[in-house]
Amino acid sequence: MSRMKHRDGSLANSKSKGSSTKGQIKMKIKQNSINENFTGNKRRKRIIISLGFLAVFIFAIVLFVNHYVQEVGQKYITAAESVQGGDAILVLGARVYANGNVSLMLNDRLTTGYELYKKGKAKKIIVSGDHGRKDYDEVNTMKSFLMEKGVPSEDIFMDHAGFSTYESLYRARDIFQVKKVIITSQEYHLMRAVFIARELGLEAYGVAADKHIYHGAMLKSELREIAARNKDFLTAKIFKPLPKYLGEVIPVTGDGRATDDK
Numbered sequence: 001m002s003r004m005k006h007r008d009g010s011l012a013n014s015k016s017k018g019s020s021t022k023g024q025i026k027m028k029i030k031q032n033s034i035n036e037n038f039t040g041n042k043r044r045k046r047i048i049i050s051l052g053f054l055a056v057f058i059f060a061i062v063l064f065v066n067h068y069v070q071e072v073g074q075k076y077i078t079a080a081e082s083v084q085g086g087d088a089i090l091v092l093g094a095r096v097y098a099n100g101n102v103s104l105m106l107n108d109r110l111t112t113g114y115e116l117y118k119k120g121k122a123k124k125i126i127v128s129g130d131h132g133r134k135d136y137d138e139v140n141t142m143k144s145f146l147m148e149k150g151v152p153s154e155d156i157f158m159d160h161a162g163f164s165t166y167e168s169l170y171r172a173r174d175i176f177q178v179k180k181v182i183i184t185s186q187e188y189h190l191m192r193a194v195f196i197a198r199e200l201g202l203e204a205y206g207v208a209a210d211k212h213i214y215h216g217a218m219l220k221s222e223l224r225e226i227a228a229r230n231k232d233f234l235t236a237k238i239f240k241p242l243p244k245y246l247g248e249v250i251p252v253t254g255d256g257r258a259t260d261d262k
Contacts, residue, residue: 062230069229072198073191077206080116084205086180088252089113089122090172092193093129093138093162102145104212105186106138110145112184112209117151121182124155124252126172128162138162140262157252158259165189165228166235167243169197169204176252178202184209188222192229199236 091113094106102110113125125146129138139158146156157176162168172178180203183193187208197204214221235241250258 062226065230065233066226069195069233070191073194073206076194076198076204077187077190077208080112080119080121080207083116083121083182083207084180085120086122086182086203086205087178088124088126088157088172088176088181089116090126090128090168090178090181090183091142092165092168092183092185092189093127093142096129096136096138096141098135100141100144102141105209105214105217106142107145108186108209108211109184110142111211112207114146114149114151116182116184116207117155124157124256125151126157126159126176126178126252128159128168128172130163131158131160132163153257153260154255157250157256158261160259160261161243161245161247163244165193166196166232169193169200169202170243171246172197173200173202175247175250177249178252181205182207186210186214186221188218188225192225192232195229196232196236200240 091109094109095103096106097103110127113127116122117125127139127142127146129142131137131139139160139162143153143156143158147153159168159171159175161171169181169183172181181197183190183197183204183206185193185206185208187206187210190206190208194204194206
């Protein structure tokens with residue numbers, strides 16, 4: 001009987017110890033899980049903070065470059081009356097319509113270019129824009145606008161491959177052999193254009209063509225311009241790539257009808 005009691009007691013103690021061991025294992029697993037979750041949360045938090053700092057750093061660089069391009073360009077923007085004379089007036093393209101009309105922004109750029117021409121600030125006008133498709137032609141529309149105001153065809157040069165502001169300035173220098181240029185566009189865009197021209201070695205001045213308030217267009221244009229200033233800072237200051245098209249030299253001292261395609 002005593003042996004049976006002893007055996008039963010041993011079994012009970014063994015079960016108790018086994019139960020205790022299982023409990024400890026479960027506690028350890030639970031603790032490890034808590035520790036892993038805590039470590040994972042700390043790691044995620046560090047990643048989020050690092051990404052936040054990186055985003056702030058990039059945003060600061062974008063704003064700095066934007067301000068730098070504006071500041072450099074603004075120094076050379078002046079009134080039509082006081083701007084120095086140049087080899088040519090460069091009118092940068094903008095939207096035209098299928099019916100032959102120009103957008104309000106482009107109307108103001110062309111009008112400003114015409115006024116500079118009439119003041120004798122340059123003897124030639126270059127109209128630079130997108131003519132990459134048969135069904136879309138900024139430059140012939142721009143030339144027609146100026147001719148209707150009385151500018152002779154021979155004084156208007158068309159840059160059919162001005163697909164970007166950078167390309168328009170590069171081609172003004174290399175195709176039309178311009179050294180001193182008066183650029184006209186809206187001021188938000190003009191600052192970048194003058195910056196690019198100066199980086200390409202042109203003696204460039206700008207005359208703003210802000211003759212109207214452009215409802216609904218300016219906020220979108222201003223936001224897009226921040227990205228464009230950063231892109232062209234790298235393009236004009238560092239990389240300086242060739243335009244998509246160059247071609248034969250057509251000196252602006254010659255006859256603008258050499259650029260006619262109709």
